[in-house]
Amino acid sequence: MIEEFIKEMFSEEEDFIEIQRNDLAEHFNCVPSQINYVIATRFKPAQGYYVESKRGGGGHITIKKVNITKSNYLMHAINSIDNKITSQEVDIFISNFLSQNIISETEAKLLKVATSDNVLTISQEDRDFLRANIFKNMLINLVEDR
Secondary structure: OHHHHHHHHOOOOOOEEEEEHHHHHHHOOOOHHHHHHHHHHHOOHHHOEEEEEEOOOOOEEEEEEOOOOHHHHHHHHHHHOOOOOOHHHHHHHHHHHHHOOOOOHHHHHHHHHHOOOOOOOOOHHHHHHHHHHHHHHHHHHHOOOO
């Protein structure tokens, strides 16, 4: 609910919003740390957002929406993926790609299947390493202007 509320604050003309952490926490009847958690997990650069946070005075936060092309979005995501990635982290990327219309449902299914634990039947440490390599390479192949 908090994520959707923040996303609805963006207008067609504005690519950034400023919010007060305490005001938002009061609106949702929660603690400010819950606002921090939502912002930290749902408004990452890999999801097309940049966040500037200032402490004090209620915790002023500026969230900037980055309007980027599909290729730039994918390259930014690729660069943010470490040497290892879990299937849950892949699911989050895929969900974000879908919500931003970066990939199709079919591409999402293929990405999910190719990186699933059912396919990668090796040790957990090796699995997360291999999953990252497969996922990055599949995303590179989705970049349009290579």
